[in-house]
Amino acid sequence: MSEAIRLLAQDKGLSEDALLHVLVDALASAYKRREGAADEVVVEVDPQTMDFRFIAFDLDEDGNWINERDDTPRREELGRIAAQTFRQVMSQRIREVERDRKFEEYANREGDIVTGIIQRTDSRYTLLDLGRVEALLPQAEQVPYERPAAGDRAKAYIVEVRKTIKGPQIVVSRTHPGLIKRLFELEVPEIADGIVEIKACAREPGHRTKIAVSSNDHNVDPVGACVGARGGRVRMVVNEMRGEKIDIIQYSDDLPEFVEKALQPAKVSQVNISDDRTQADVIVPDHMLSLAIGREGQNARLAARLTGVRVDIRSETQVAEGVPPHGHSLDPDVEYAEGQWVGNTETGEMEWHSTDGTVLSESDWLAQQAAANRAEAEAPAQPPPELVVEPPAEPVDEPPAEPEPPAEPEPPAEPEPPVEPEPPVEPMVDVPGEPAAEPTGEPAEQSEPPAGAQAPRSDG
Structure with missing residues (x-):
């Protein structure tokens, strides 16, 4: 029997003492299902021989102990119901002990990293198999553009361990800055x-x-x-x-020097720190301005978070022109410092204090960034509409070109024939060619012949 207990404890990953306590609880529950059982019972088990003894306590109507006796039943006296109860209670207690052991194993590992195999992925979370337990990787804690596939191996940072009825729920992250720290430690x-x-x-x-x-x-x-x-x-x-x-x-403990290094790879000309040491006015060469700000303000944003101060960047030309410091880059559509990172003295974590008064924890801020990155990933679908909008702009330009017909002053140019003094010359052309035109019966229509006469002359 003791060998069976040892093997079972080894299989379940439990200690033999914990398994003996489970055995005692199961025997006590089975005894109470026996007909004529005492009100209270204590089960004693010898760990060497695995012999057990039932000590029964009889109580009066007021619940006072009145008698103690040995009520150890023979095996055949327990009956089928008691045996079934023993199996059920034994299995239930073992599961409870396993859950508690797993929780205690991971409860003290918050802030550590684990390696797991991706089991499945859906729109809400990714499930990682850590061996004896499974870890939950929520969508908000996944790195944008990563496409985890079943069977892949991945490292994750333990954010929280929750105790539930079904066992410990381990929440992990791949976006937490602590993951980078732990990887460097390895x-x-x-x-x-x-x-x-x-x-x-x-x-x-x-x-x-x-x-x-x-x-x-x-x-x-x-x-x-x-x-x-x-x-x-x-x-x-x-x-x-x-x-x-x-x-x-x-x-560097020197804040100006630390800010200067945080903006690398950009070269910095000068760093001025405010009296309250919450803001840094950085001056860079003109050709370094875009590099210091970074793509979409990324370099300046990371420098502000790294140093814990608000970073305002100006070029030497802007300083010479008297442009005041501001909390965003030259492009007003690209803002990188709409607030500042402030350390929480109670939790020791950084919090984002926005200029509008909003305070976000680091995890909430990262969740917002993840949502923004997902929106950015869907952005490529927008350029086609812009291309479609441009062609209609061309026909819009064409209608203004159509008013040109009314601007044609060419019909008024037809009066030019009367201005032309060429009708008197026409007789010289008509005399040899058309004697029939000489009858003077058409004097009133002379205004038409000149117009008609112009056409042949232009053809000639």
């Missing part, structure tokens, strides 16, 4: 050993990530340690993130 031994530290991380999932690193050993270059020989270490992280670009900069 690839860079100096980070795992505490020599190199990731001070800050700003990320736009699927596009670009900036991390700031520092070294606790002056002999170790933090940026070089993260990049690795020929970029081998950072390449492993980039491959895991499906090609997401990663910028690694050296952290």
